[in-house]
Amino acid sequence: MPLSKLEPQIVWDYFAKLCAIPRPTYQEEAVQQFVLDEAKRLNLQAERDKTGNIVVRKPATQGKEQAQGVILQAHLDMVAQKNHDSQHNFATDPILPYVDGDWVKARGTTLGADNGIGAAAALAVLASDNIAHGNLECLFTASEESGMDGALGLQAGWLKGDILLNLDSETLGEICIGCAGGVDATFSLPTTTQTATGTAFRLTVRGLKGGHSGIDIIKQRGNAIKILVQILRDLGDEIALADVQGGTLRNAIPREAEAVFFSQREWAFLHNQIHVLFEKIKATLSSEDQNCQIELHAHSATNMCFTKESQERVLRVLNACPNGVDAMNLDVANLVETSSNLAKVECVSGSLNVYCLLRSQNDFARNHLAQRMSDLFELAGGTAQLSGAYAGWRPVVGAAITQILAREGEKLLGKQPEIGVIHAGLECGILATHYPHWQMASFGPTIEMPHSPDERVQIQSVGVFWTWLKNVLAAVD
Known part of the structure; x- marks a missing residue:
């Protein structure tokens, strides 16, 4: 079954396009250009900084002009890992995703769902005309997987929003509000x-x-x-x-x-x-x-x-x-x-x-x-x-965006989402040094075995994550 047959189609279509573009860390020029070209096609303002970070701005929808500005953040690069018998060249060859029951996997390589699904969801929000949101910025960071270069190189004052939603978590139903430093x-x-x-x-x-x-x-x-x-x-x-x-x-x-x-x-x-x-x-x-x-x-x-x-x-x-x-x-x-x-x-x-x-x-x-x-x-x-x-990302318990995520998540999941801290490096801790006033939280679909050729993403969780993201954007005042 091709990815184009999966729902939500707009997210899977963007993910398939990202899979077709080689994007190992430090070889991201082509995928960055894809995002810039897509912004141009959608008549949206976009900029790329000297580090390779891209921001795409979308005006608020009618009636949401006074809502707090939201930044959706994902990184464009992926970990390049393959089985010993694979001839795949990450610099030139596309990732070959396929459907296996309830999961999407890749043939002998990492899939790049980390963080391709998050990037695809952000692109889907930019392309959609039926999602309520305030002033929106989508931040696509560079070279996250080897040193978080993009986040470290981000300039203060470039982004205007008040709330950052990091789309790089990997267990549906969990809200991350802190992470390890490294x-x-x-x-x-x-x-x-x-x-x-x-x-x-x-x-x-x-x-x-x-x-x-x-x-x-x-x-x-x-x-x-x-x-x-x-x-x-x-x-x-x-x-x-x-x-x-x-x-x-x-x-x-x-x-x-x-x-x-x-x-x-x-x-x-x-x-x-x-x-x-x-x-x-x-x-x-x-x-x-x-x-x-x-x-x-x-x-x-x-x-x-x-x-x-x-x-x-x-x-x-x-x-x-x-x-x-x-x-x-x-x-x-x-x-x-x-x-x-x-x-x-x-x-x-x-x-x-x-x-x-x-x-x-x-x-x-x-x-x-x-x-x-x-x-x-x-x-x-x-x-x-x-x-x-x-530095690590120090949690702020009780932040308003966390409460919105939890409330909308409970409506959708039928249970209270788990709120916690992970032993992994998200970019939020670094981003907070540039924008200390931001409220931040991270969530995403279920991705198993990232950074290995066994990486896979649960199809149904992507649909739930997409609905959760749309509902949160509509709920931010």
Whole structure:
């Protein structure tokens, strides 16, 4: 079934158009131009700032001229993740969405419902002529998924509204009024090499569930880098490590990792040792990760490997590197307070580079975690660099827009929406630094497994979200 057959048709049509435009983070020129062209077609005023953010303005409908101005906000970029056997090129190829029962998915890649559905809904409001609303601004931010560059680069005074509705939440029936802050951490360890002897092998871990490094971190899914390092540490002196690679993006839990090593041992001996340990590791993983696989193959490689000292230092530091939930919130049930995602490792030019994303509701706790991790790498002879820090979004309980969202949501859902805080990075905390007077809240449809090729959006939830959004716009006075 094509997306054009789904309801609400106007939202799904826009989402299909967004899927047809390659839009990985930092390659957003085409999708930005699409929004500008669409605004021109609709005879609406639009501007793009130097960071790549776009605002489209639509006048109030008749009778709503005195209502508070509302900003609908979504980001245009998407996370680029694919299965290992996919040939998809995110820079040139469209996303291929398809209907699977009650869900829309993509073929072997991330779907981009995060935040494509929110952007599509904002475009649909701009294009509709039967929705009551006050003066409206739709803010399409740039490069959210890697550092929130668009939100950080937003200029104060550019937007005129009083209320911001962020359309980037991922559970229908929940209203988000706060989120974690974060910081990018990059660590480097110098490595030295020597001539290798023996046979070269490639060891690969794949098939893990992965997911969003904020929302899904509480699920304690396996990290491919951690699993690989655990196996390499156990092999010890049986191997001479030559390379280790894993993960792709800071905000995605690593699903795949691989290492190249040399050994004097035969394949059969190594295979047996590895699989005995791997079965023990699998027993510690959740049911979601039981499709995890490990493969050992002969490999063609240059005859260089790490020195014994470098190998020991690399593996011990990676083994000790914090990953996952660091602390739970003591006041809110099932809310992660602080976490680290060991997101990516690579060996480049005599250095092991490690990329992590640290999150916390508490800036002090986030900074303390960063300090502990920096101490670890610096004690091992490496360096630490912290960048792109952004504050969390502190909730304002009882704000008028939250009450409107809750009231309209209860009418529609038949129950009181849940109001809470999430352990993920929404742009609202950064936007509040530019516009501290804004009332802000976030809501959206149900999107599962964002930041992974298993990403999917529930069809029925999109329709409910669309009606909820329209009713809220009409209710704002």
